[in-house]
Amino acid sequence: xxxxFRSADQGQALPGCSGQPVLxxxxxxxxxCGLTGIVWLHRKIQDAFFLVVGSRTCAHLIQSAAGVMIxxxxxxxxxxxxxxxxxxxxxxxxxxxxxxxRLLERRPDIKLLFLVGSCPSEVxxxxxxxxxxxxxxxxxxxxxxxxxxxxxxxxxxxQGEDACLAALVPDPPLPASGTAPSLVVAGALxxxxxxxxxxxxxxxxxxxxxxxxxxxxxxxxxxxxxTRFLLAQPFLTETARALEERxxxxxxxxxxxxxEGTTAWFxxxxxxxxxxxxTFRSATDAGRMRAxxxxxxxxxxxxxKRIFFFPDSQLEIPLARFxxxxxxxxxxxxxxxxxxxxxxxPELELMPQGTVLSEGQDVELQLDRCxxxxxxxVVCGLGLANPLEAExxxxxxxxxxxxxxxQGYDQAGDLARLFARPLDRRTRLxx
Ligand code: SF4
Numbered sequence: 001x002x003x004x005f006r007s008a009d010q011g012q013a014l015p016g017c018s019g020q021p022v023l024x025x026x027x028x029x030x031x032x033c034g035l036t037g038i039v040w041l042h043r044k045i046q047d048a049f050f051l052v053v054g055s056r057t058c059a060h061l062i063q064s065a066a067g068v069m070i071x072x073x074x075x076x077x078x079x080x081x082x083x084x085x086x087x088x089x090x091x092x093x094x095x096x097x098x099x100x101x102r103l104l105e106r107r108p109d110i111k112l113l114f115l116v117g118s119c120p121s122e123v124x125x126x127x128x129x130x131x132x133x134x135x136x137x138x139x140x141x142x143x144x145x146x147x148x149x150x151x152x153x154x155x156x157x158x159q160g161e162d163a164c165l166a167a168l169v170p171d172p173p174l175p176a177s178g179t180a181p182s183l184v185v186a187g188a189l190x191x192x193x194x195x196x197x198x199x200x201x202x203x204x205x206x207x208x209x210x211x212x213x214x215x216x217x218x219x220x221x222x223x224x225x226x227t228r229f230l231l232a233q234p235f236l237t238e239t240a241r242a243l244e245e246r247x248x249x250x251x252x253x254x255x256x257x258x259x260e261g262t263t264a265w266f267x268x269x270x271x272x273x274x275x276x277x278x279t280f281r282s283a284t285d286a287g288r289m290r291a292x293x294x295x296x297x298x299x300x301x302x303x304x305k306r307i308f309f310f311p312d313s314q315l316e317i318p319l320a321r322f323x324x325x326x327x328x329x330x331x332x333x334x335x336x337x338x339x340x341x342x343x344x345x346p347e348l349e350l351m352p353q354g355t356v357l358s359e360g361q362d363v364e365l366q367l368d369r370c371x372x373x374x375x376x377x378v379v380c381g382l383g384l385a386n387p388l389e390a391e392x393x394x395x396x397x398x399x400x401x402x403x404x405x406x407q408g409y410d411q412a413g414d415l416a417r418l419f420a421r422p423l424d425r426r427t428r429l430x431x
Pocket of ligand 1: 033034035054055057058059061117118119120150151152153
């Protein structure tokens, strides 16, 4: 097979696989669109509403992925673009204003409204930025209106969160007094993980820490030149760019998955703020030990097992580092939709040398490589999981790793269990 390879820094002896060639593929892809992020973002930001401006397909995707809330008012909906809009027979701006006005009248609990673009809104070149500015002026100060794109044109599903957080960065503006927090953690984390991280930061002596997104729209951190930020998720390219444009500085670190990743993530923050080694150890030793104990039984089941990652969530590289170093699994191929070198170098440095890395997808070629490798476990999107199961492979849905709280010491055991469960189920079925 003649495959196009590119090398990052050929000839240099770099740690792990940070200098290793990456197989670049630009063919047919199997991924969800960025609207999927609404599923976890609407739960995280408790006074926000996500109004997708899209088609019936977009409405079906969101309703089936997020479920229909029976007892609570939903905090997402779709303004359907119909044939009259597509044919240019209706003034879509007037229609959108009417939908938003009715929504905000009926729902005084909404403080932050996102207009979320889709494939249809992009195809008809609907200017949602202008619409959000117009509607923000109209409904300010009660409601802020922002926009971002969740379209499936050239995206993967976690880019929806990236676009949403990037839209939040310039809002609110930095006050003249310069009260930006000194450390911002960017990336939607479940509340339980956020609380655990806040306690550890406090034990490190770091009290001035804010999370992006905050749980309520009024708590979004202002960003300024004194701000340093840690990424909690590896798919936040645009958010990081927006933070840097506001003068914030990135603290490079592996991602907080597993005992090792979590320790390295906190250590990077501790070093950036001059926390002593003894304070660091007393804040993290117990958590590290709990994580190691919780993963140990799963390591026994998974050590030596071969795993193949299809590109889907952009979490693949940190997950591969975790399963290889903490669970003893053997990496066959690690695919990722995009490989952001700068953000992922600390991860790549920890990966075993010689790991096959691929970026992008040509799905048929990749399926052939997967079949040839005969891995024990395949991590992939929903669209590939069922056909691969039918061929006899054990699979893990990568989207489950985004929905489940997996970051931090106290989730390390749950994270390991997510990889062990498909193999365990298969063993039981065979008995
Ligand atoms: S945004 Fe595009 S890919 Fe996503 S559901 Fe709507 S039409 Fe489909």
